[in-house]
Amino acid sequence: MSGQLTITQLEKKANDVRQDIIRMLEAAGSGHSAGPLGLADIITALYFNIMNIDPANPEWADRDVFFLSNGHTVPVQYAVMAERGYFDVDELKTLRKLGSRLQGHPERTKLPGLENTSGPLGSGLSQAAGYAYSLQYIDDSKHRWVYVVTGDGELDEGNIWEAAMFAGKYKLSQLIVFIDRNNIQIDGSTDDVMPLENLRGKWESFGWHVQEIDGHNIESVIDAASMARAISNKPSVIISHTIPGKGVDFMEYDYKWHGVPPNKEQAKEALHKLRTLNGKITGEHQ
C-alpha cells in the first residue's frame, strides 16, 4: 500500500498534477483541458492512497486495477502515473507526439500500467465489469478491487447502461465507479444536451450502491472508496461533483475548455494561479 501521504501532501500532489497537465497540453497543442483538471484530485487519491499497486511492477498479479472509461481525460492519468513513478515526469511532454507512448487517447499496448484502451465513450465500464466478474466468480480473488472513472456526458451512451444492468445483476461488489459529474460536455451543459437526472435514482434502480461526494475533497474521495469496499453485495458508484477546469479560474465551469488546450500565455497564467494555490494548501493545513 502507498497510503503514506497525508491529506495535505495529497492535495499538493494533485496541484503538481494540475501543473503537469497544463504543461503537457501546452506542449501538445491539442487535447482536453477541463476534464483532466477536474479529475486531478480523484485520480491522485486513487494512485497515491486508495489503490494497492506497484509502479515498478505494473502487471503485479495482486494489484488493484484502474479503468479510465472517458479516455479523453487521460492527460491526468499520465501525469499521476508519472508522479507516482511509472515513468519519468519528463516524458509527459511527449503527449500526442509522433512515437510517444502517451497517445492522445490511452492505448494499453503502448504504455505499461494502462489496463485498457479507451476513447470512444461508454466501453470502459463494461471492461471493468468483465474484470470484476472474473475476480468475483472465476478466480475467487476477493482482495483485489476494480476502479473506474467515467465522465457524465459519457452516460449518454447505451453501452454504459448495459454495463450497469450487468454489474447490478451479478452484484459485482469489487467494482467501484467514480462518475466525474462536472455537468459539461462538448455541446454544452449536460442538462441542455441530454439531461441525466435523477442520476442517483437511475443507478439505485439498477441495483448499485450510490454515494455522492465533493470530488475535490480528497478525504471524501478516500472515505467514499473505503465505504464502497465495505458494501459486499452490490457494485458501487460514487457520483463525484467536480468543477471542470478546477484550479485555473478562467477555465472553471466553462464548457468551451472541454476540448482545447491552453496557449503559451494562458498556460503561463494557469501555472501562476496553480502555484499560488499550492501556497494556500500548505498554509491551510499547517
Added chain:
Amino acid sequence: MHYPLNPDVYNDDVALEPIRAGFGRGLKAAGEANEEIVALCADLTESTQMHLFKEAFPNRFVEIGVAEQNLVTVASGMARAGKIPFTSSYAAFSPGRNWEQIRTTITLNDMPVKVIGSHAGISVGPDGATHQMLEDIALMRVLPNMVVLAPGDSIEAEKATRAIAENGKPSYMRLARDKTAIFSTEESPFEIGKAYVLREGHDVTLAGTGAMTYQLLVAAKLLEKHHINAEVVHVPTIKPLDDETILASVRKTGRVVTAEEAQIIGGFGGAVAELLGDQLPTPLLRLGMQDRFGESGAPAELIAHFKLDGKSIAERVKQFIDDVPRYHQGF
C-alpha cells in the same frame, strides 16, 4: 499434399450438419483442455450452440442478455484478467451491432477475445434480410490484428474453434444456421492461415470459403461433363489469406472464381481481388451477394435464387470460361 475428402461428398445422401454444431463441440473440448476459456452469450445460448459449454462449465459461462455492445466489452475486460473469452450471438448483431467496441477494446487493445457470429449468410432463410448477415467478413477483415475464419463444415468448425482457443489473438469466426454438407473428414488438415486444394485441376481455380466450398465441389463435378477440369481451393481462413496456395493455383489455371455467402464487396471475393490485383492480375469472377440484401425464403431456395448452388455455379463458371481468356499459361 492430398486432402482427404468425405468419400460420400458427391453423393446425394452426403451427411449434413449445421456448421455451428461443430463450434459447440469444439468449444466444450477447448474448455476441457484449458480452464482459462470462458464463454459469454447474448441470449442465444442454444441457438449458437454454447449450451454444451454452459452445461459442462456453468461457472465459466456468462449470460449477458440482449446487449451485444456489453458482450464484447465485458469479454475484453475478462481477457485483461487472464481469460480467453468466446462470445457468441447472431452475426447480424455481433459483429453487426458492436463493431466499434470490437475495434477499440479488442483489436486495438490486442485482447484474445473470440467473436463468434452465428447465422451468417442468406441460408439463415425465412428470418429474412435483417438476420442474414452478409457484411461481417468485410467488417472484420478490415480490422488490423483480427483473424477471420469461415469454416466449411461442422468437422472443420470444431478444429477451427480449438485452434482459435489457443492462438492468443483477436479472432472472428463465422458460422451458419442451416445444415450443410460435410465435405471434410476428421483426418483432414486444418491450420489457421492455410488454404487447401481439395481437388486438382488446370482449367480454372474455384476458391470458396465457408459452406460454399461444398457447392464448388458439386460444380467441379458437373463441369467434368463439359470437359472443364476445375481446381477447388478451400479457404477457411480469410485473414491472414494463404497467398501462396491461392497464387500457386492461379498460376496453373489462369482463371479464378470465388464463392461466398456474403457481400463480394469487401468480402472473400474482395480479399482475393486485392491479392490478384497486387500480385498476379487474373480474370476473376466473384460469386456471392452482388451489393444487395437477401430476403425471406427456404435456405435451399435462396441459395438457388441467388445462383449459389452447385448447378448454377457450374453454369456461371462455364460461361466465364467461354467469355474470358486464360492468363499466365506456362508461368
